Each structure stands twice: as structure tokens, then as C-alpha cells.
Amino acid sequence: LYMIGSVPMMGFLFDLDGVLVDSEKQYTRIWESINSEFPTGVDDMPQRIKGTTLDKILSEYYPDAEVRKKVTARLYELEAKMVYAMTPGANELLEKLANRMVGVALVTSSDSHKMNHLWKDLKGLKKCFNVIIDATQVTRSKPDPQGYLLAAHSLNADPEACVVFEDSLQGVKAGKAAGCYVVGVAGTLKREVIEPYCDRVVDSLEEIDPDEIISRLITRTTEHDL
DSSP states (O other): OOEETTEEOEEEEEOSBTTTBOOHHHHHHHHHHHHHHSOOSOTTHHHHTTTOOHHHHHHHHOOSHHHHHHHHHHHHHHHTTOOOOBOTTHHHHHHHHTTSSEEEEEEOOOOHHHHHHHHHHSTTSGGGOSEEEOGGGOSSOTTSTHHHHHHHHHTTOOGGGEEEEEOSHHHHHHHHHTTOEEEEETTSSOHHHHGGGOSEEESSGGGOOHHHHHHHHHHHHHHHHO
16 A cells, blocks of 8 residues: 555546536437437447447447548537536535645546547646546556556555546446445436445535545555555
């Protein structure tokens, strides 16, 4: 366990869409549109793909190379029209964490094309993170824990001493597989869908007390060492 003095190094690991940024409804509409233009035959396709990388979506749903190019171009076209806004409580929580002795990471399935748009829209957000893990840095998409394990390692924190904030089924499974404390944010999916893979479920980040989470992380890492 990594320590600062006698205090374990802890990490707050955030998913992006649906957790920090209120964008999931926009993405649902985007992928419904793409699915109607380039039919996959999967009715609930926009829900199934939440939390996964574009590479995985393309490989699983679009076997034809030319169609993959058209889907990607259409996605980028629609993404360029998106307007990003923070979710309730997100700014406040990130501000509080800036005054705590914890590492803060962003772990997203988004690619650099989308992230560049995001940083322009939400100026100042990037500086809130010590570590940023996006789709360009992983080879295995959520629900594989690779992204969260990489974030914890980059923060010099044990995964047991990290909390993951996620809204998608793929995401909460990834956080749990990484060995982290998982907080599910209901809204993108119903509470009962993500609850089996979470240690706690909230309706928004407004409910999060960072000091209470830090206390839980200290307790679980202490118990793990006994």
C-alpha cells in the first residue's frame, strides 16, 4: 500500500459522460440516429454500448470497413454539435478534492477527437485531474478494469484505496473488477441495473461527501491489511 507518511495514498477516479458531464442523453440520440442510418439490427444498441470505446463499438457492430469509416465520420459530425455541461454537484466535488490529499483521475472511453472538443467547451476542467486516461491509452475497453488499474498505478495508489464513480453497466463492472470502491450514479441507467456491482448508488454527485468517502477508503484498506 502506497503511503504519504502514515496516510494511504487514495484516488478518486471519475468516468466522464453521465458522471461529470451531462451528455448521455445527447449520446443516446446520436447513436439512435446512427443506428437508423447504418442499421445494426440491435434495438437497444445505444444502451448496450455505453461506457465502451469507439474501437470496440466499431469492431462489434460494424464488420464492414467502409461502413466503419462512414459511422466514424457521422459520429464526429454529430459530436461537433454537442454542448457540454457539468452534472449537478460535479464542479463542487472537484473543488473540494483540490483541497484534500488525494489523487484525482479521469478514466473515459472517449477518444482524443472528442476530448479536444470537451477541453475547449469546459475550460479549466482539465486542470482538475492529476491523471487522464482516455481511449488512446488502453487496449481493452470497459468492463475490463485496465483503465482504472492504469489510473490507480499512475496515481501511485493501491486500487483498494481508490473510489470509482460510474454510471454505465460496463463502467461499474470495470471498477469492481479493478478492486476499487464503486459509487454508481443512477440516471443513465436505473438504479437496480447498476446496484449489484456497486458499493453505493447515488442520484447525483451532490450526495457525495469526500471526507466520508476518504474515511471508507482508509477503513477498507486497513481491514485488507489485517
